[in-house]
Amino acid sequence: MHVPDGFINAPTSAVTAVVAAGAIAVSLRGARRELDDRTAPLAGLVAAFIFAVQMLNFPVAAGTSGHLLGGALAAILVGPCTGVLCVSVVLLMQGILFADGGLTALGVNITDMAIVTTVVSYAVFRGLVKVLPRSRRSITAASFVAAALSVPAAAVAFTFLYWIGGTTDVAIGKVATAMIGVHVLIGIGEAVITALTVGAVVAVRPDLVHGARDLRQKLRLRVHGELVDAPAPEAAPVAARTSRRTLWVTGLVTSLVLAGFVSFYASSNPDGLEKVAADKGIDKKTGQHASADSPLADYGVKDVSDARLSGGLAGVIGVGVTVVAGSTVFWAVRRRRAGDDVSATATGSV
Template sequence: MHVPDGFINAPVSVAAGAVAVGAVAVSLRGARRELDERTAPLAGLVAAFIFAVQMLNFPVAAGTSGHLLGGALAAILVGPYTAVLCVSVVLLMQGLLFADGGLTALGVNITVMACVTTVVAYAIFRGLAKVLPRGRRSVTAAAFTAALVSVPAAAAAFTLLYAVGGTTDVPLGKVATAMIGVHVLIGIGEAAITALTVGAVIAVRPDLVHGARGLTAPLKLRVGGELVDAPATPAPAPAAAGSHRKLWAAGLVTSLILAGFVSFYASTNPDGLEKVAHDKGFDKGEKEHDAADSPLADYGVKDISNTRLSGGLAGVIGVGVTVVAGTAVFWAVRRRRDGDGTESGPASTATDDVTAATATAATSTTSATSVTKPAENA
């Protein structure tokens, strides 16, 4: 759903840019409470993973394809504020290096693809998390639903912007119907990718998943006939650090494989916005991208004639650039939080609570005679 230059007029593009700048500024401050020494590298990896998966267009219907937007996935893994930054980093890299999404439309894309998807998805996810039974399956189900709804919500947001600032006179009712209809189908793919990814990370390191905080119930001890909270027993630091590094390495390798090899088999059909724009005639306002002469334009390396090699190499470069840029941003935010001092408490406390709860839950199998088991995690 990358909006190109020329679809939206200058005044609305400027207004959307102002909204995007404000959202990024708020997110930079909010991300300080979400990031710590473990989740900052994960956030950079999430940005790289979103970049890689967005290269994997999947067919939906009638010669149309779709791809991950990523707002729901990022919000659940690293938190809503950090998610806005993750998707914004991806959109910036795509616009500057790969001529994907207009530069004058960058504010529109950040507003629609980063802000709307994240806000809608996280609101739905938190609402479902409060009413569903606590457990991994519930987190995965909530992630699926949140991601599914976030995609047509983004399509509706684009349609609203086009209604105000569209550069071509087309029937808006038909545009809205077509945009939301096809993006409901794309949302099913988004939901499946999001649920599978969140479930996989929870199975390995639930303490690193922002949306899974509080998943495990505190351990209870029976003392004098009453249940009391057991003292927290932190997990061994070296093992946790090793697990963290393994997760990061596995995620990076997966992203490189997806972008460098699996992308060979991505659908070549136009995505939802391209298809609707062509069918309804508002693609006539599209302007040539300012970075059309980039060496990596259109996800290929200039002067390499082999299409697969060119596309795969461009994907690998994109993942590398995105993970470096994202990690640098999130480490800077995390260092700023540590420097402030006043904002380091909530995030670190919440993370420590989850780690302690996870570690104490693991000890319950050896204390069955005196301990009440924690909430079911399966």
């Protein structure tokens, strides 16, 4: 659902850029509360994983494909504010390096694919978790429903933006029907990917999943007639660090394999937005991408003639760049939180 340059007019794109900038500023502050030394490394990995899986277009209807948006997955794994940042990092890398999603439409894409999907999915997820039994299966089921609804919600958001600032004269009813219809189907694929991924992480490290916080129960002991939290075993931190490292390496290797090898077998059909745009004529004023001459444009390495090798190298490079960029952002956010904690401690001791 990457919106290219030319679909939405300049004033509307400018407004969404302001909205996106404001949401990112709020998310940076919110991420300081969500991230700690255990989860900050995972956030960079989540961004890289979303980049990799977005390369795996899957068929959803005759001549149409879909791909992961990732807002629900990121929000549930690392928190809604951090999730907005994860998807935004992915969109920025895709727009600058791979000419995927217009640069003048970056605000539109962040608003639609990062903000809307994350907010809608996490609201649905939290609502379901509150009424479902406290179990890992409930987390997985809630992830499925939240992800499934987030995709048509993004389609509705795009339709609304097109209604306000579309550059072609197409009946909004036709756009809405086509966009929502195909993205309901794409949402099913999004739900399957999200539920499988969240379920896999919850199965091995539920303490690292932001959305599974309700599953964490501290052991309490009765001391002199009062209940107190039991101290964690001394060996636990070492084991946890080892497990986090294994999870991170496994996730990175999986992302590299998906982007570098499996992506070659992805569907070549246009995705939902591209298909609707071509069928309904809303792509008549599509502009040339500012990064069209990028060495990695269209997810291929320039001057590498072998399609499999070219696409695989581009995918591996993309995963590497995204994990570095994401990890840098979240490391800086974590450092800022650590500085705030130190300042608060110093103030409290005065």
